Amino acid sequence: MVDVVVTGIGAVTPLGVGAGVLHERWSQGICGIADGEGRCRDFEPTDHLSVKEARRADRFTQFALVASIEALASAGWDGELPYEPTRVGSIIGTGIGGIGTIEANDLAMFEQGAKHVSPLAVPLMMGNAAAAAVSMRHGLRGVCFGTVSACSSGADAIGTAIHSIRAGETLAVVTGGAEAALTPLSRAAFSALDALSKTGISRPFDARRDGFVMGEGGGVLVLENGDAARARGARILAVARGYGATADAHHLTAPDPGGGGAAAAIARALEDSGIAPADLVYVNAHGTSTPLNDRAETVALKAALGERAMQIPVSSTKSAIGHLLGAAGAVEAIATILALRAQVIPPTLGWAEPEEGLDLDYVPDHARPLELADGERPLAISNSFGFGGHNAVLCLEAI
């Protein structure tokens, strides 16, 4: 079977602009959440994009564009595609799309009239805008679309990219996720669902957790056909070993408390990767800090991994940056790759009080070195679950 490798990564997160700072700052125990939200405070679009590019893009698309610029540079593509452009795809997920654009134009319409709705409203709000903008920016002429599966959108984008490369449709795909939903409507809507933390603290798996903290950002990876990447002498960061996706078919927002769908997705990702639970050395959890998710995810990990679930570190990136919704799966896949490469497992920040049944090794307090036993390889899974019952699991191996 074709192997799929990761040759480039880029990220914009509440911990800063750049993939490197995500791992470094999270490992140092720095939290990017302030005033109950994970905002990308360091992000200034025109530092990275032309005025025209920036104003032709909703904030979620800006995140995707800036992350893609870093990812392509890190893949060594240097302004020139290594493959025929129609064999290079752009698949970028988002949970909501340009909600800031929707809200601004809705306000203009009701306050000033329909004629004040911008001609840019549609091209900025559409959920495929990030995939389209990344394609245009870099001249990618292969498959190009967005994936929409709420908070598993980013992971499903990467999974879809893996399938596209394996099928021979593409030789490379620029893929990931982006979200910019720190807006009044989005806040009000998630609050109405009672999903957001009232304390504004993201502490996944802790007994005091009371909901998720919303964040924003984007993560983009360059995936390539392994043979093609090796032939061009690419620096390979990781192997995208496999992907498993299932649906709970249970409830519109609540996870199946039995974790059956999530466990099946984990099992499928391992099967797709050709590995056993005992081969894993780390789990990058979905870990949202909601009462229901963290319990169901713990149950699912135990069901899918058996004894191994109790033996390996499980930490949540959301403790450091909040929940990036449709960007989460992509940003967390990047965080997983960086943790495996550095052999440093970042902590679940804020975890202190155990809850009965939530008894995995959640990596409290501090980052810790990842010690590989003889014959162990740096293999991990990254979980993503979304409203609607979506479960998407990626299996990654650092090189």
Place this chain on the structure above:
Amino acid sequence: MAQHTSEQIEKVITDSLVSFGANAEDVNRDAELTALDIDSLDLAELSQIIEEQFGVELSGADVAEITTVGDAIDLVAERA
């Protein structure tokens, strides 16, 4: 009506084009819009601004006739 001087119209159009991303030093009456990287989406926005500011409604056919910055200024000045 002539409530708006050609200078006022030129300023609004120039400022708009610059806000769309055109280089301020390149924007003059003779500059062609394509050379300023002004495209159909920019012209749709410009039409909206012109209607708001000067009450002049430009049709798609009107906009299609505009080649230079000066064309746009003259067309609006004629009708404002």
